[in-house]
Amino acid sequence: MRVTFTVNGSQQTVDDVWEGESLLYVLRERCGLPGSKNACEQGECGSCTVYLDGSPVCACLVAAGQAEGRTVRTVEGLSDTGLDPVQEAFLDAGAVQCGFCTPGLIVQAHDLLERVPDPEDAEIREALAGNLCRCTGYEKILDAVRLAAARRTAK
Amino acid sequence: MTTVDMRYTGSALDRVEGLEKVTGRARYAFENFPADLVYAVPVQAAIARGEIRAVDVDAVLEHPGVIAAIWYGNAPRLVPSDNADLAVFQSRRVAYRGQYIAVVVAETYEEAKEAARLLRVEYAAEDHDVRLRADHPNMYRPEKVNPNYPTDTEHGDPDTALTVAPVLVDATYSTPAEHNNPMEPHATVAEWDGDALTLYDSTQGASGVRDTVAPLFGVPPANVRVISPHVGGGFGSKGGPSPYVIIAALAARHVGRPVKLAVTRQQMFAVTGYRTPTIQRVRLGANADGRLTAIVHDAFEQSSTITEFAEQTTTPTRIMYAAPHRRTTHRLVRLDVPTPSWMRAPGECPGMFALESAMDELAIACQIDPVELRIRNEPDADPESGLPFSSRNLVACLREGARRFGWADRDPAPGVRRRDRLLIGTGVAASTYPVYRRPSQATAQAHRDGRFTVRIAAADIGTGARTVLTQIAADTLRTSPDQVLVEIGDSALPAASLAGGSMGTASWGTAVVRACEALVEGLDRRDGDLPAAGMESSADTTEEIGAQRRLSRHAFGAQFAEVGVDTDTGETRVLRLLGVFAAGRIINPKTARSQFIGGMTMGLSMALFEESIMDLEFGDYLNRDLAQYHVAACADVRDIEALWVEEDDPHLNPMGTKGIGEIGIVGTAAAVANAVHHATGVRIRDLPIRLDKLMR
Ligand code: FES
Ligand code: FES
Secondary structure (H helix, E strand, O other): OOEEEEEOOEEEEEOOOOOOOEHHHHHHHHOOOOOOOOOOOOOOOOOOEEEEOOEEEEHHHOEHHHHOOOEEEOHHHOOOOOOOHHHHHHHHHOOOOOOOOHHHHHHHHHHHHHHOOOOOHHHHHHHOOOOOOOOOOOHHHHHHHHHHHHHHHHO | OOOOOOOOOOOOOOOOOHHHHHOOOOOOHHHOOOOOOEEEEEEEOOOOOEEEEEEOHHHHHOOOOEEEEEEOOOOOOOOOOOOHHHOOOOOOEEOOOOOEEEEEEEOOHHHHHHHHHHOOEEEEEOOOOOOOOOOOOOOEOOOEEOOOEEOOEEEOOHHHHHHHOOEEEEEEEEEOEEOOOOOOOOEEEEEEEOOEEEEEEOOOOHHHHHHHHHHHOOOOHHHEEEEOOOOOOOOOOOOOOOHHHHHHHHHHHHHOOOEEEEOOHHHHHHHOOOEOOEEEEEEEEEOOOOOEEEEEEEEEEEEEOOOOOOOOOOOOHHHHOOOOEEEEEEEEEEEOOOOOOOOOOOOHHHHHHHHHHHHHHHHHHHOOOHHHHHHHOOOOOOOOOOOOEOOOOHHHHHHHHHHHHOOOOOOOOOOOOEEOOEEEEEEEEEEEEEOOOOOOEEEEEEOOOOOEEEEOOOOOOOOOHHHHHHHHHHHHOOOOHHHEEEEOOEOOOOOOOOOOOOOHHHHHHHHHHHHHHHHHHHHHHOOOOOOOOOEEEEEEOHHHHHOOOOOEOEEEEEEEEEEEEEOOOOOEEEEEEEEEEEOEOOOOHHHHHHHHHHHHHHHHHHHHOOOEOEEOOOOEEOOOOOOOOOOOOHHHOOEEEEEEOOOOOOOOOOOOEOOOOOHHHOOHHHHHHHHHHHHHOOOOOEOOOOHHHHHO
């Protein structure tokens, strides 16, 4: 089948998509956007988190066909101008190690701050509980989210 | 030994590849797209032991997109080697359930997956044996344990000493099989050009993969190039090539096109290694004042029928505490299970769970504070080899940790502190990890514009290797980090040891320092402009490391945990976790702190969640995904902190580092279990600390 959707601001048409393919697969293998990661393929790790019409979803759980006519934003398109404050904070706080969980976490944290500009620690932990990171022990990821929140509210 | 001047080493430089990672531009193994590529999906054995009678290749070739199906019956022969795990499709035998026995190659991933699912395999199954028990009749004494330690050690007369000891602890502990589960599943893209093979692989050591893979295909190592600039974690499971790498290369050669192969999360539970389950008996004999007279630590472990992997479980006991009479042993049984492999602090991690739990039991038996008990048994020199320690600051870590944690005046009585529904307790345990260093090579090049390039086939699996090597090079070259480009993650670069054994910085850093020193000397001697090609120097540390003085080199640490156990549900939460480490000089406090805390969190995860359950009926691990194999999530971690004590050890390497990748996970589970005992009065000797064990 053919799927047409908007990714990071530009319209994409992908042909010969098999009905069972996930949005994640189409992004990574067919659209040249491997920033979103595949770490479990079944909704358990959050590595594949992208925005679908403004809501964060596990792209591995969305059938490619469901994206038809809709808008997708991935880590590659989070900011039109340089770095988003969340990306910047992940860099500055040292919240990145191997980096495999990072794109999903950044999208998830971005969404949290859009909804809750000044979250409590418990809210951050809960919001990010679906994004597994095996390297950092999460501490610096928390630091990064706090830092991004502080910078966003200061602006 | 010459040492590096500290200017940038010791500073919190931002991760040099951080920008690529936060923008999604960093390319991992599976994200390479050579022209004309095809997808491979391997098929796993559905029996735990037996033979493959037949595979119906023809039927799947009819499916859309399918290019080939390869198994023993039609696979090209590999050159025999002593690594039976890598001899893929070279025999009809099935050694464990989940073993890769065939592969389907197709135009798209979905076509390959579907055909792999439909591939009909006929087996002749045999009875399997997958249950580890200490009294297994086939337990044997391996000749050595990993990487090259004596299997057993004995000093004095431990049996008599235990009989006459005024205080005796005799307890048996167990740790389950655990799976590394790095977030990036193992993946490779294999491409042949004539007799030359390129592998984009997710590996902890490009040079090692090249050297292992090349002979299997009968080509010289120079014909194989392994590229892995970014690796999404490994924790030991990407230490050497696993069977999937060989399958990808074999399939690519067979079909004459580049092949992409990703191990799925579910498959990882059979084919990319795991930590062996252990059963450990610890006996401690002591005087009433807590001074140890005897330590005996016996470990029972498993390996597969095809490969002997003998984990060094009791080796930390050989160096931890003073006692005149002592014995450590390892016994192994070969079962119809997947081959175990390295997982973060193999040996030390499960071994120290047992020893440090037993020390807590001894503290209670002697009515001595557990911090004080450890200090009382501090040895002057390595208790078994008699060698001096290059430095040993366990006591400093215990004291500093106790101070920071607020340990003083702790009431030792178990089960008496309540906060709402919670029973509260605190526990302590020591950590240790050996300091290894392996020969490596490096080059350093000065460019005419004042910039430098340093090259070494090191791996950054998330540790921060690229960043700390940049700092080390900048200091040695007397320049700033932004003038230095460090190239790693490619076997075409000067050969290097793998990212494992917490020895990356020590091994690669030494080579980088020597290459940079030689370059500085060359530049100092020269007047006038550099030629267009700049100037390059190289180093090989084989001799330097071979000549190093014999000393007992280890990092130490102390971990303190506070837990709350819900009296209604039995659920345990780690409310506070503090680690204090003595690990030589810390090159980068930002990346180091994250490494320590990451290790401690994996230790918390080991204490409370991680457990691969063997299905005795079918003979494989039952919980094969992240929904059923739990690893600590963000909400499982509360207040966690890692600190280090200053340690200036001149006997290590030019940087004065000890390695920090693994020590963080060592001792954590014991600290948590000891805290659970303090909270509830229930001693959990079998990990993980599940609520049903507390509710009994
Ligand atoms: S890959 Fe989608 S949740 Fe893990
Ligand atoms: S940084 Fe490696 S999984 Fe999070």
